[in-house]
Amino acid sequence: MKKILIVEDEEELANNISEILSNLDYKVAAIVDNAKNALEFLESNEVDLVLMDILIHGDLDGIDLAYKIREKYNLPLVFSTAYSGTEYLERISSEIHEGYLLKPFSLDSLKTAIFFGLKRHEEKSGKENRAKGSLKIMDKGYLVPVPYSEIVYLKADGLYTKVYTKAKSYLVRDILKSFEEKLPADIFLRVHKSFLVNISFIASFNAKKVNLGETSIPIRRGLYKELMGKLNV
Structure with a gap:
């Protein structure tokens, strides 16, 4: 307590x-x-x-x-x-x-x-421990290690995935499920079939959506209670 x-x-x-x-x-x-x-x-x-x-x-x-x-x-x-x-x-x-x-x-x-x-x-x-982990992303011919702590959310886009960080976004040729398997489950949560979010950026949420600063993302039906437990609310 x-x-x-x-x-x-x-x-x-x-x-x-x-x-x-x-x-x-x-x-x-x-x-x-x-x-x-x-x-x-x-x-x-x-x-x-x-x-x-x-x-x-x-x-x-x-x-x-x-x-x-x-x-x-x-x-x-x-x-x-x-x-x-x-x-x-x-x-x-x-x-x-x-x-x-x-x-x-x-x-x-x-x-x-x-x-x-x-x-x-x-x-x-x-923060220091989380920053040690990173997602390797190919960007313009270079392999960029993006720290987990910088990734806000990921969005499915057909055979591609858009990775949104605090500073910029990347378009990667890989499906969202692949990222879900790579990223640590204690930090990232699949809140919707098209979205994977870094729970540390969740500012508020209800039964229909989560708010990541100025960005709102829908959540799948039945996730609200799971999210409450994940965030220890």
């Missing part, structure tokens, strides 16, 4: 969040309302994620606390704030967090933020 540290100075809200997280099968490690207590708790306790308000009691705000946590611990951080002004959003638009919530937030948005916060952190931690 994943353990979460809540850093929140609104006592009633903190207790509500704690109750919701417990119902979602997370363990609330502690609730603190300032940076000093948060750092003291982390010194002697292990947690899996920190859910943190930006404006907290004490001299350090949540963003300053995030920098201090990142100096010592490899932990995912999810911010929560009631402020949507540029001043705050610019300060948190960096690599110091895995997500943020705008108050007031719903149960679903909290659930999603925590899930993807943990998932993004796992992706960052495993």
Whole structure:
């Protein structure tokens, strides 16, 4: 069971969040309302994620606390704030967090933020290992080793397959099933007869489609529950 540290100075809200997280099968490690207590708790306790308000009691705000946590611990951080002004959003638009919530937030948005916060952190931690694997593609007479971590999805196109990466796309004379057999099943999933996706790029999904950033891809009937299990939702 994943353990979460809540850093929140609104006592009633903190207790509500704690109750919701417990119902979602997370363990609330502690609730603190300032940076000093948060750092003291982390010194002697292990947690899996920190859910943190930006404006907290004490001299350090949540963003300053995030920098201090990142100096010592490899932990995912999810911010929560009631402020949507540029001043705050610019300060948190960096690599110091895995997500943020705008108050007031719903149960679903909290659930999603925590899930993807943990998932993004796992992706960052495993990035180096995943990059060691690559798909060899012939492009203009050259053999190009494309890292698995760069491949977003593959699309069947008759006897060819289009391979879409973060930077460009390739057209390869081979069927999609062949790629499905080559690529690691823990990273790539055949969501539709015509599509094979890198699950680490799935931003959101429902019973009809998955969203990979700006790209939406249909999913086959009956895949929704399998996808939920694959992503540990």
